[in-house]
Amino acid sequence: MDLQQAMTERRSIRAYQDKAVSPDILRKIIDRAAKAPSAGNTQPWEVVVAQGTALETVRAESERLFLDGVPAKADLPNVFNVGKLSDAWPEQLATRYQDCGRLILGTLGIERGDKAGRQAFYRAMYRFFEAPVLLLVGFNKQMPEGYAMFDLGLFAQNLCLTAHAEGLGTCIMAVGAFYPEMMRTKLPIPPHLQIGVGIALGYPDNEAPINRFERQYAPLEEWVHGL
Ligand SMILES: Cc1cc2nc3c(=O)[nH]c(=O)nc-3n(C[C@H](O)[C@H](O)[C@H](O)COP(=O)(O)O)c2cc1C
Numbered sequence: 001m002d003l004q005q006a007m008t009e010r011r012s013i014r015a016y017q018d019k020a021v022s023p024d025i026l027r028k029i030i031d032r033a034a035k036a037p038s039a040g041n042t043q044p045w046e047v048v049v050a051q052g053t054a055l056e057t058v059r060a061e062s063e064r065l066f067l068d069g070v071p072a073k074a075d076l077p078n079v080f081n082v083g084k085l086s087d088a089w090p091e092q093l094a095t096r097y098q099d100c101g102r103l104i105l106g107t108l109g110i111e112r113g114d115k116a117g118r119q120a121f122y123r124a125m126y127r128f129f130e131a132p133v134l135l136l137v138g139f140n141k142q143m144p145e146g147y148a149m150f151d152l153g154l155f156a157q158n159l160c161l162t163a164h165a166e167g168l169g170t171c172i173m174a175v176g177a178f179y180p181e182m183m184r185t186k187l188p189i190p191p192h193l194q195i196g197v198g199i200a201l202g203y204p205d206n207e208a209p210i211n212r213f214e215r216q217y218a219p220l221e222e223w224v225h226g227l
Helices: 003-009 023-033 052-067 091-107 115-126 145-165 180-184
Strands: 046-051 133-140 169-173 193-202
Touching: 003 145, 023 145, 046 052, 046 193, 052 115, 052 133, 052 180, 091 115, 133 145, 145 169, 145 193, 180 193
Parallel strands: none
Antiparallel strands: 046 133, 133 193, 169 193
């Protein structure tokens, strides 16, 4: 697939087909993603693959912790907390964040005061939208966060693009890394690893409205200076 096409078409997928991802394809896209640039070619990323029974357990636990109101405790401070928009955020970015949430809920027909509807959506999110694979991506705790997190982002974008080129869908998920301690008891996460984000992966349900709404992009004038 043409790179420009992949960059334009790729979008976060929040509804998946009930179809397994073959180990060969999984290996291929992870390997390709690792061709990403990194500071000093450190390649700091590490991936934990969650699928099958282990993923079902983690999904159920994540949903339970959410329903019990257990606050997120992510490994990395870069990860934001849903529903707790920091006062420190610039207003423009906070507005974009809120608009994104409104757009998604609006697409699902969930109105502002619809508590049950919102709860149902968040439940689905804490279950990683039933994706057949969840990739936890992170790096060694000993690494300073700045560039390693940057490198992780490059890896993640490569992964999402190459997955798209293979007909797969992805959703990078902060929520996928909200309960790392629980995940450490269920998944082969090595002790040195801190988790940055989860990436849901699977074949997209291309008919689902949640995978079809038009996304909003800020005009260049808002964020390019001196052009
Ligand atoms: C670091 C990061 C964390 C994200 N966390 C979530 C998440 O927890 N839940 C979710 O539904 N989408 C999540 N997203 C997806 C964003 O909402 C999405 O990328 C954004 O709305 C732009 O849409 P697009 O990916 O379709 O272009 C996350 C994206 C990034 C980069």
